[in-house]
Amino acid sequence: MIKKRPTTAREVAAFTLFSMEEEGAWSDGALHYYLERGRLDPKDRALATRLAYGVVQNQILCDWYLRHFSSVRLGKIQPRVKICLRLGIYQLILSDRIPAHAAVSETVDLIRHYGHSTDRTVGFANGILRAIAQAVQEDKLPRMDCPDKESYYSLRYSHPEWLVRLLSAQYGQKETAALLAANNETAPVSIRVNRARMTREEAYEKLKAQGFSVHLHEKAEAMLWAENGDIAGNALFAEGAVTIQDTASAVCVEVLDPKPDAFVLDCCAAPGGKTFYIAERMENKGKLYACDIYAHKLEKIAEGAARLGLSIVQPTLQDAAELREGWMEQADFVLCDVPCSGMGIIRKKPEIRYKDAGETEALPEIQTQILRNCAQYVKPGGTLVYSTCTILARENEAIVDAFLQSHPNFEAVPIQHPVFGEVPSGRVTLLPSIHGTDGFFIAKLRRKL
Numbered sequence: 001m002i003k004k005r006p007t008t009a010r011e012v013a014a015f016t017l018f019s020m021e022e023e024g025a026w027s028d029g030a031l032h033y034y035l036e037r038g039r040l041d042p043k044d045r046a047l048a049t050r051l052a053y054g055v056v057q058n059q060i061l062c063d064w065y066l067r068h069f070s071s072v073r074l075g076k077i078q079p080r081v082k083i084c085l086r087l088g089i090y091q092l093i094l095s096d097r098i099p100a101h102a103a104v105s106e107t108v109d110l111i112r113h114y115g116h117s118t119d120r121t122v123g124f125a126n127g128i129l130r131a132i133a134q135a136v137q138e139d140k141l142p143r144m145d146c147p148d149k150e151s152y153y154s155l156r157y158s159h160p161e162w163l164v165r166l167l168s169a170q171y172g173q174k175e176t177a178a179l180l181a182a183n184n185e186t187a188p189v190s191i192r193v194n195r196a197r198m199t200r201e202e203a204y205e206k207l208k209a210q211g212f213s214v215h216l217h218e219k220a221e222a223m224l225w226a227e228n229g230d231i232a233g234n235a236l237f238a239e240g241a242v243t244i245q246d247t248a249s250a251v252c253v254e255v256l257d258p259k260p261d262a263f264v265l266d267c268c269a270a271p272g273g274k275t276f277y278i279a280e281r282m283e284n285k286g287k288l289y290a291c292d293i294y295a296h297k298l299e300k301i302a303e304g305a306a307r308l309g310l311s312i313v314q315p316t317l318q319d320a321a322e323l324r325e326g327w328m329e330q331a332d333f334v335l336c337d338v339p340c341s342g343m344g345i346i347r348k349k350p351e352i353r354y355k356d357a358g359e360t361e362a363l364p365e366i367q368t369q370i371l372r373n374c375a376q377y378v379k380p381g382g383t384l385v386y387s388t389c390t391i392l393a394r395e396n397e398a399i400v401d402a403f404l405q406s407h408p409n410f411e412a413v414p415i416q417h418p419v420f421g422e423v424p425s426g427r428v429t430l431l432p433s434i435h436g437t438d439g440f441f442i443a444k445l446r447r448k449l
Contacts, residue, residue: 002114005037009044010087013051014110017083020056020351027056027351046228050186054090055083056350057184060158062086065093068142069128069135081115081125088129092136100133149173153180162357163343170393175433179391182433187347189231190246190437191224192273194308196280197241200224206236219418220247220254222277240308245273248344248389248430248440251419252337253277255442256385260285262332267320267374270297272304272313274337279310289327291318320370324377331377333385338367340388340395344439347432360392367399375407375447384410384445389438391429396441400427404445413444 002019006012012034019025019033031052035045055062063074066085074082088107091098108126111117117125135141146152150168154161157180167176191207191214193200200216204224207214212231217223224242236242253274258264260283266275269290279288290301290313298315305313318324320336341360342352371386378384386403388395404410412426419435420428427443 002034006034007038008106009040009048010051010106010110012038012040012045012048013055014084014087014114016048016052017055017087018080018114021079021083026349027052028349050095051087051090053186053350054094055086058090058094058158059086059354060160061094061155062089062158064144064155065089065132065141066128069131072124078116078121081111081117081121084110084115085125085128088125089132092129092132093141100136104129104133149177153177157181157184159183159353160357163353166392170391175431178433179431179439182431183346183350183353185347185432187432187438188225188227189229189244190250191226191231191242192222192245192250192277193224193242194240194280195222196284196309197239203236203242207231207234207242210234217247220250222250223247238307243273243276243304243308245277246438246440247419248435248437249273250277251417251430251437252335252385252387252440252442253281254417255415255444256333256335256383258282258333262286263330263379264288264333264335265327265331265374265377266290266335266337267318267370267377268292268337268339269301269315270294272301274335275301275313276304276308276310278333278335279305279313280308282312284310284312286312287314288312289314289316289318291316291320293317293319321366321373323373327377329377329379331379331382333383334374334378335385335387336371336374337387337389338370339363340367340390341392342389344389344391344430344432344441347438360395364394364399367395368402371399371403372407375403375410378410378447380447380449382447383413384447386441386443386445388441390441391431391439396429396443397427400443400445409448410445411448413446415442415444 002015006015015034016030019030084107088103091103111125112122144155150164154164159180193203204216212229213227214224231237231244258278258281264278269275270292275290292298301315346353375384386400414424415426416422430437430440
């Protein structure tokens with residue numbers, strides 16, 4: 001992490017992007033770190049957030065413009081200088097609220113102070129930014145001429161072409177365009193109310209009285225959503241009355257529909273959001289094992305359960321792909337929220353889209369192994385839910401279809417929910433462009449008696 005304390009919104013954004021490039025930091029973690037260090041006012045915090053995420057969300061497009069205006073190949077531009085140029089290009093071309101002179105001068109200052117650059121490099125960057133500013137003013141930006149819609153969508157919405165073509169084959173071009181656009185929008189802060197502590201309406205009124213722009217979710221009974229504000233720093237969060245959880249994750253638990261006094265396994269539980277909601281719906285009665293392979297993640301689950309007053313949560317060190325003999329055919333409800341490519345949470349972690357296609361190729365084998373193993377824990381008549389936070393069919397429908405073909409003792413269960421309606425097939429993919437949630441897959445299965 002950069003040691004200097006940032007003092008402006010652009011410094012916060014630049015330091016965040018530097019940390020992502022140089023240390024492999026996640027955008028949300030790095031941004032939070034520098035926002036806390038910067039101690040900016042709310043307006044500048046919002047600007048820093050918009051700039052940092054805006055550059056990541058539009059990196060392919062920013063680099064395309066940079067290639068047009070730079071006399072130097074992108075690979076030859078020093079990394080921090082390139083990052084700052086992306087930041088300047090985003091402000092000049094993709095943000096209509098920032099004056100061009102401010103975008104140019106402050107970007108050049110960032111390069112001068114943090115770009116490890118010479119006077120010649122500073123002059124080079126200044127020339128590029130001024131040329132782009134003039135092209136914007138004269139409406140002479142280069143046209144995005146692409147050979148087909150998929151390549152255009154890849155450029156326009158800055159998603160790798162392999163991913164765009166995969167999504168287009170699954171959902172069609174029109175829905176893919178809507179999905180990619182939604183991925184570049186700001187996700188609202190989703191809040192789940194712990195109704196053992198207070199009603200949703202009470203939480204809504206309290207947050208509203210404190211100045212939050214907060215709304216009741218129309219289709220999810222436990223959910224609120226906020227347009228702004230630090231919910232995690234609020235007293236209601238500390239008291240365990242509310243927690244941050246996407247609506248799709250809460251819907252997954254509602255589809256599982258765990259009951260009080262049941263035996264429940266959450267097989268890939270970290271960071272624990274679904275575990276906590278399971279415990280609340282069980283009225284804190286029964287047995288609930290929250291499993292993970294990392295002890296430090298189990299500690300976080302234990303802390304969260306304590307904050308929410310959920311005593312039945314038992315954090316358990318257990319590999320979901322390895323059989324635990326003592327649980328064989330014991331569980332009334334099993335949740336397998338398996339490791340996945342994460343392509344459903346691009347709104348919140350925009351850099352996920354830039355994964356290489358090869359990084360995700362081994363996942364279906366792991367997912368299959370976990371599902372087959374954890375299915376052994378389900379008692380006759382018990383419920384098994386398979387879920388992911390990806391929208392790729394090869395990690396979702398393909399896994400479930402293959403499982404059902406090889407396990408005739410399981411069957412799909414028709415599901416319905418106000419968020420997605422009635423689904424006879426027992427499996428649904430939630431999309432930000434349609435449902436306003438994270439991208440998320442849910443399949444409900446039952447072990448036959």
